Amino acid sequence: MRCEVLAIGTELLLGQIVDTNSAWIGERLAEHGIDTVEHVKIGDNEDRIVAALERLLAGADAVIVCGGLGPTPDDVTRECIATVMGRARDGLDHLGRLDHAVSSSTPAPLVRDERIVEHIAGMFAARGRDFPANNLRQADVPEGAAVLWNPIGTAPGLKCPIGPPDTFEQRQKVVYAVPGVPYEMTRMITEQVLPDLLDRMGERAVIVSRTLKTWGASESGLAEMIDARVQAQSNPTIAFLARGIEGICIRMTAKAPSAEEADALIEPEEATLRALVGDLVFAVDDETMEHTVLDLCRKRGWTLAVAESVTGGLVASRICSVPGASEVFRGGVVSYATDVKRSVLGVQAPEVVSAQCAREMADNVRRVLGADVGISTTGVAGPDPLDGHPVGTVWMGLAIPGVPLEAVSTRLPGDRDRIRQFSSISVLNLLRMRLLALGHS
Amino acid sequence: MRCEVLAIGTELLLGQIVDTNSAWIGERLAEHGIDTVEHVKIGDNEDRIVAALERLLAGADAVIVCGGLGPTPDDVTRECIATVMGRARDGLDHLGRLDHAVSSSTPAPLVRDERIVEHIAGMFAARGRDFPANNLRQADVPEGAAVLWNPIGTAPGLKCPIGPPDTFEQRQKVVYAVPGVPYEMTRMITEQVLPDLLDRMGERAVIVSRTLKTWGASESGLAEMIDARVQAQSNPTIAFLARGIEGICIRMTAKAPSAEEADALIEPEEATLRALVGDLVFAVDDETMEHTVLDLCRKRGWTLAVAESVTGGLVASRICSVPGASEVFRGGVVSYATDVKRSVLGVQAPEVVSAQCAREMADNVRRVLGADVGISTTGVAGPDPLDGHPVGTVWMGLAIPGVPLEAVSTRLPGDRDRIRQFSSISVLNLLRMRLLALGHS
Numbered sequence: 001m002r003c004e005v006l007a008i009g010t011e012l013l014l015g016q017i018v019d020t021n022s023a024w025i026g027e028r029l030a031e032h033g034i035d036t037v038e039h040v041k042i043g044d045n046e047d048r049i050v051a052a053l054e055r056l057l058a059g060a061d062a063v064i065v066c067g068g069l070g071p072t073p074d075d076v077t078r079e080c081i082a083t084v085m086g087r088a089r090d091g092l093d094h095l096g097r098l099d100h101a102v103s104s105s106t107p108a109p110l111v112r113d114e115r116i117v118e119h120i121a122g123m124f125a126a127r128g129r130d131f132p133a134n135n136l137r138q139a140d141v142p143e144g145a146a147v148l149w150n151p152i153g154t155a156p157g158l159k160c161p162i163g164p165p166d167t168f169e170q171r172q173k174v175v176y177a178v179p180g181v182p183y184e185m186t187r188m189i190t191e192q193v194l195p196d197l198l199d200r201m202g203e204r205a206v207i208v209s210r211t212l213k214t215w216g217a218s219e220s221g222l223a224e225m226i227d228a229r230v231q232a233q234s235n236p237t238i239a240f241l242a243r244g245i246e247g248i249c250i251r252m253t254a255k256a257p258s259a260e261e262a263d264a265l266i267e268p269e270e271a272t273l274r275a276l277v278g279d280l281v282f283a284v285d286d287e288t289m290e291h292t293v294l295d296l297c298r299k300r301g302w303t304l305a306v307a308e309s310v311t312g313g314l315v316a317s318r319i320c321s322v323p324g325a326s327e328v329f330r331g332g333v334v335s336y337a338t339d340v341k342r343s344v345l346g347v348q349a350p351e352v353v354s355a356q357c358a359r360e361m362a363d364n365v366r367r368v369l370g371a372d373v374g375i376s377t378t379g380v381a382g383p384d385p386l387d388g389h390p391v392g393t394v395w396m397g398l399a400i401p402g403v404p405l406e407a408v409s410t411r412l413p414g415d416r417d418r419i420r421q422f423s424s425i426s427v428l429n430l431l432r433m434r435l436l437a438l439g440h441s
Numbered sequence: 442m443r444c445e446v447l448a449i450g451t452e453l454l455l456g457q458i459v460d461t462n463s464a465w466i467g468e469r470l471a472e473h474g475i476d477t478v479e480h481v482k483i484g485d486n487e488d489r490i491v492a493a494l495e496r497l498l499a500g501a502d503a504v505i506v507c508g509g510l511g512p513t514p515d516d517v518t519r520e521c522i523a524t525v526m527g528r529a530r531d532g533l534d535h536l537g538r539l540d541h542a543v544s545s546s547t548p549a550p551l552v553r554d555e556r557i558v559e560h561i562a563g564m565f566a567a568r569g570r571d572f573p574a575n576n577l578r579q580a581d582v583p584e585g586a587a588v589l590w591n592p593i594g595t596a597p598g599l600k601c602p603i604g605p606p607d608t609f610e611q612r613q614k615v616v617y618a619v620p621g622v623p624y625e626m627t628r629m630i631t632e633q634v635l636p637d638l639l640d641r642m643g644e645r646a647v648i649v650s651r652t653l654k655t656w657g658a659s660e661s662g663l664a665e666m667i668d669a670r671v672q673a674q675s676n677p678t679i680a681f682l683a684r685g686i687e688g689i690c691i692r693m694t695a696k697a698p699s700a701e702e703a704d705a706l707i708e709p710e711e712a713t714l715r716a717l718v719g720d721l722v723f724a725v726d727d728e729t730m731e732h733t734v735l736d737l738c739r740k741r742g743w744t745l746a747v748a749e750s751v752t753g754g755l756v757a758s759r760i761c762s763v764p765g766a767s768e769v770f771r772g773g774v775v776s777y778a779t780d781v782k783r784s785v786l787g788v789q790a791p792e793v794v795s796a797q798c799a800r801e802m803a804d805n806v807r808r809v810l811g812a813d814v815g816i817s818t819t820g821v822a823g824p825d826p827l828d829g830h831p832v833g834t835v836w837m838g839l840a841i842p843g844v845p846l847e848a849v850s851t852r853l854p855g856d857r858d859r860i861r862q863f864s865s866i867s868v869l870n871l872l873r874m875r876l877l878a879l880g881h882s
Binding site: 013015017018019020022023024025026028030037038039040041042043048052209211218219221223230239240241242244251306308311312313314315316317319320321323325329331334335337339340343370381382383413414415416417418420 | 451452453454455456457458459460461463464465466467468469471477479480481482483484486489493511512513514515564565567568569570571573574575576593622623624680682747749752753754755756757758760761762764767770772773774775776777778781785809810811822823824857858861
C-alpha cells in the first residue's frame with residue numbers, strides 16, 4: 001500500500017506557514033506500514049492541483065490532500081477532486097493507471113449535502129455568529145464521494161474513490177481530502193483515514209522504529225564504526241539522521257505482523273549497534289541529553305548545580321526543560337561579568353578563559369547552591385577573541401563527589417549561537433561520561 | 442523567473458524532521474519577485490530524485506535541491522544531479538525542455554576538487570578529529586558544475602548548469618544544491634544562490650523588505666489597527682507573519698529599480714504603520730526583543746541582572762545571545778529550588794508563586810550581582826499545578842531605578858515549553874515598556 005501527501009495552499013509556498021501536516025501524516029503512515037515516497041506542496045491553482053493529483057495517483061494507491069476545503073473562493077480542492085474523479089471514471093486502465101486517451105472531461109457533479117449544511121449552521125449558531133453564504137460551498141460533495149465528518153470544524157473531509165464504479169473496492173484508488181487546520185486534520189486522519197487505509201491493505205504489517213541518539217562522533221565516523229551492520233541491513237533497516245547540535249541519530253526500523261515481533265527484531269540489532277558504538281549513545285527516541293544526565297544523578301541521589309559564562313543560561317534552561325527536574329536540579333549562576341565570577345562564585349583564577357576558572361566555577365557553585373555535583377562553562381563565543389583566546393575556545397569544569405576536580409577544553413566551530421549551543425550539550429555529555437565511568441551505583 | 446524547491450531525505454517523508462527549509466526558501470524567492478509554484482519532498486532514492494528533478498526543471502528555470510550532500514552512502518544528491526546534467530547535455534530542445542529521445546544516458550563525471558578536500562580536512566583538524574575517508578565524497582563535483590563554498594560546514598553546495606554547454610548562460614537552466622542543515626543552507630542561499638538567480642533575471646528590480654516585529658496584540662487585533670493601510674497597499678505591499686512566541690510581524694515589501702528607491706517607498710509607510718500600532722513594535726527585521734532591551738539599558742548607562750525560576754535560564758540565555766551583551770548584562774541567578782531563592786537571593790516571601798517573591802527576586806538579584814536593573818520570573822510551567830496555582834500562572838518582577846518595585850502576573854496557555862518561552866519574552870517586553878515609559882534619557 002502506497003499513499004502520497006499533497007498539501008494545498010499558496011501560503012505554504014510563500015513560507016507564511018510551514019507545512020507541518022505532511023510530516024505528521026508521513027510519520028503516521030510509516031508507523032502503520034504504509035509506504036509514502038513523495039510529498040508535494042502546491043498553491044491554490046486548479047490546473048496544477050489536478051495535474052499533481054493525477055500524477056501522484058498514477059504511482060500510488062491513495063493520496064491524502066491537505067487544505068483548500070475552506071469557504072473562500074481560493075479553496076478549490078473539492079472542484080479539483082471532482083475533475084479527477086470525472087476523468088478517471090472511465091479513464092483507468094487495467095493497471096489502475098489514468099489513461100487520458102479514454103478519460104472523460106466531465107467533472108463529477110458537486111451535490112450539496114443537507115446534513116453538512118445543518119452541521120455548519122449548528123457550529124455558527126453555537127458561536128452566536130451568522131452563517132455566511134460562502135460556507136455553503138463546504139457542503140458540496142462530489143458525486144460518488146463519502147463524507148468524513150469533522151466534529152470540531154466547519155470543513156468536512158472527503159473520501160473519493162478514483163476509477164470506474166465497478167472496480168473492486170480493494171483495487172480502486174482513493175483520494176482523501178482533509179482540512180489544513182492541524183488539530184482538525186490530525187483527528188480526522190487518526191479516526192477515519194488511517195482505519196480506512198488499513199482496511200484496504202491486504203497485509204497488516206506494523207512498523208516500529210527505534211532511534212539511538214549519539215554524541216561525540218562525526219556522521220561519517222559513526223558510519224565507519226557500524227558499516228558492517230549497514231551493509232548487512234534488511235529488517236530492521238538502519239539509517240543515519242544528523243540532528244545538528246543534538247548529535248547524530250542511528251534509526252532502526254523493523255516491519256513485522258505485530259509490534260511485539262517488530263520489537264523482537266530490533267532488540268538484537270540495538271544490542272549489536274550499542275556494542276559497536278558504546279557510550280556514544282546518550283539517549284533513545286524522545287529522551288534528551290538532559291533526561292539522561294538527570295537520571296544518572298538521581299540514581300546516585302545527587303543534586304546538580306551549574307555555573308555558566310559562555311553558555312549564559314542555556315545549560316540551566318535545557319535541564320529545566322525536563323519535567324521533574326526539581327528533584328535533582330538546584331539551580332545555576334550565570335556569571336557573565338568577570339567580577340560576578342569573583343564576588344558570587346569566589347573565582348580566584350587570574351584568567352576567566354582558563355582551566356582554573358572552569359574548575360573553580362564548578363567547585364564553588366556547589367557550595368553557593370548547596371549541590372553535590374557542579375558543572376561549568378567559560379570561553380569565547382565571539383564575535384571577537386577574548387584575552388588572546390580565539391573564538392570557539394571553551395573550558396568545561398566538572399566537580400563530582402569522589403572524582404578529582406577537572407577541566408576539559410574544546411575548540412568549537414560555527415557562529416556565536418552554535419558555539420553556545422555546542423558548549424551546552426558538550427558539558428552535559430562530559431558529565432554523562434564521567435557518571436557512567438563511575439559504574440553502577 | 443521560476444524556481445522550484447526539492448527537499449531530499451527519507452527522514453522528511455517519515456516525519457522525523459519537519460522540512461522548514463523549503464518554506465524559508467519560498468519566502469526569500471517571493472521577496473525577490475521569483476515565482477515558485479511547487480515544492481517537493483523525496484526520499485533518498487536515486488531514480489525518484491532524478492525523475493523529480495527532470496520534471497521540475499521542465500517547467501521552471503531553476504531548482505534548488507536541499508539535502509543529500511552528506512558523506513554517508515544514502516546521500517546521493519551529487520550523483521543524481523550528475524545524471525540529470527548528463528542526460529540534459531544533449532537532450533534539451535529549443536524550448537529548454539528535456540527531450541528524452543535524444544538525451545544521453547551518461548552521467549556527467551564526478552571530479553574530486555582538491556580545494557574542497559583541503560577545506561574539509563581543515564574543518565576536521567580544527568575540531569581535532571580524524572578525517573574519515575567517507576567525507577572525500579563531499580569533494581566530488583559533477584563536471585561543468587561550480588562549487589558554492591560552505592565556510593561553516595563540510596558539505597559544499599553546487600551550481601549546476603543544465604543543458605548543452607553552448608546554451609546562452611541566461612537561457613540555460615540551473616540546479617542549485619545546498620546542504621539540508623538550516624544554518625548552512627540559509628547562509629548559502631542568501632550569499633550565493635539568490636544573487637545568482639537575480640543575475641539571471643531579465644528584470645533587475647530590487648526587492649526590499651522591512652519587518653516590524655510586534656508583541657502584545659493578536660493578529661486580528663493588529664489587522665484591525667492597520668486595516669486602512671492593508672486595504673490601500675500597492676507598493677510596498679503589507680503582509681502579516683505570525684511568529685508564535687516571537688510575536689506577530691508586519692512585513693512591508695517594496696519593488697524599485699534601486700535599493701535607495703525601494704527604501705524611499707518603505708520609509709513613509711513604516712512611519713504611518715508605527716503611528717497606528719505605537720509601542721507594540723519591539724524590533725525591526727533581525728533585531729530581537731533582547732537587542733532592544735539591552736539598547737534601552739545602555740542608553741541610560743544601566744546594567745542588568747535576572748533572577749529566574751520558571752524560565753530556568755531562558756531569559757539570561759536570550760540576553761547573552763546578543764554580541765556585546767557584556768557591556769550591560771551582569772549575569773543571573775537560576776533559583777530553581779525554593780531554598781536557593783532564600784539562601785542566594787534572600788527571598789522572604791512565604792509563597793514562591795507570588796507577587797512578593799517576584800518582587801524580592803528582582804530587587805535582590807541587583808544587590809547580589811551589582812546591577813542597576815533587576816527582572817525576575819516565578820511561576821508554574823507544569824505539567825502539574827504548584828501550591829494550588831494552575832499551570833501557566835507566572836509572576837514577573839521588575840526593579841528599575843526611580844520606579845516603584847513591581848510585580849505583574851500573567852496566565853499563559855500551552856505546554857511546559859511554551860509557558861517557559863512565553864514567560865521569557867513577556868518579562869523582557871515588560872521591561873521594554875517600562876523603560877520606554879521613562880522617556881528619553
